[in-house]
Amino acid sequence: MNEKHALVIGGTGMLAKVTLWLADNHANVSVIGRTQKKHRDLIEKASDPAQLNNIAVDYYDLGALETKLKQAMDRYGPITVAVCWSPFYPAVERICQVISERTDNWQLYHVKGSRRYFEDEPLSVPASCQYRSIYLGFVLTGNLSRWLTHDEIAGGIIEGVKKDEARVVVGTIHPYENRPR
Numbered sequence: 001m002n003e004k005h006a007l008v009i010g011g012t013g014m015l016a017k018v019t020l021w022l023a024d025n026h027a028n029v030s031v032i033g034r035t036q037k038k039h040r041d042l043i044e045k046a047s048d049p050a051q052l053n054n055i056a057v058d059y060y061d062l063g064a065l066e067t068k069l070k071q072a073m074d075r076y077g078p079i080t081v082a083v084c085w086s087p088f089y090p091a092v093e094r095i096c097q098v099i100s101e102r103t104d105n106w107q108l109y110h111v112k113g114s115r116r117y118f119e120d121e122p123l124s125v126p127a128s129c130q131y132r133s134i135y136l137g138f139v140l141t142g143n144l145s146r147w148l149t150h151d152e153i154a155g156g157i158i159e160g161v162k163k164d165e166a167r168v169v170v171g172t173i174h175p176y177e178n179r180p181r
C-alpha cells in the first residue's frame, strides 16, 4: 500500500485530470462517481491503474456514501487530501466527518462555482480538516467572456492544491456582471 490516500468527489468528470495528477503524485486515489463507464475511461488514462479506486455511489445516499468511504479507508488507509466537486453540502459534511474519524490533520479543497464566491451555504467541518475553497470563475478578454475549459479548470485546481491557500480563484470573478450568460 502507498502511504497516501486521496479522495476526489466527482473525479470522473471535469476533475479527471486532477484525479490522474494526484495518482501520479504518490497517492492511491479513491474516486466518487456513479457511472462505471466513466471510471473505466479514467482508469485507461492512468499511468498505474491499480492506484485508482472506484467508489460507485450516489452522494445523495448518505448511508451508502459513509459505508463505501469507510471501506475505501479500510483498504487504502486514512485519507489525507480530498478534492470535492459537489453541490450537495450534506454529503461534503458527511465525508468530512468520516475522514476526520481517522485523520487528525488533512486538507479539503472544495471546488465551487463562481456564484458561491458571493453567496455560499454554511458548511460545518471538523477542526482536523484544513478547509480550502477553489472558485471556478471565467475568462475575460476585453469585453468578451467565456466559461473555463475542462483543461483550464483541472489545471487551475492543481495549481490551487499546490498553493494550498484558503481561497483560490481559477480564471477571474470580477467584474461579476461581465460573466458569460
Ligand SMILES: NC(=O)c1ccc[n+]([C@@H]2O[C@H](COP(=O)([O-])OP(=O)(O)OC[C@H]3O[C@@H](n4cnc5c(N)ncnc54)[C@H](OP(=O)(O)O)[C@@H]3O)[C@@H](O)[C@H]2O)c1
Pocket: 009, 010, 011, 012, 013, 014, 015, 032, 033, 034, 035, 036, 038, 057, 058, 059, 060, 085, 113, 114, 136, 137, 138, 147, 148, 149, 150
Ligand atoms: N466556471 C466554469 O467555467 C464552470 C463551473 C462549473 C461547471 N462548468 C461546466 O459545467 C459542466 C457541467 O458540470 P458538472 O457539474 O456536470 O461537472 P462534471 O465534472 O462534468 O460531472 C460531475 C462529476 O460528479 C459526479 N457526480 C455527479 N452527480 C453525482 C452524484 N449524485 N453522486 C456521485 N457522483 C456524482 C459525476 O459522475 P457520475 O455522473 O458518473 O455520477 C462526475 O464525475 C462542466 O463540464 C464544465 O464545463 C464550468
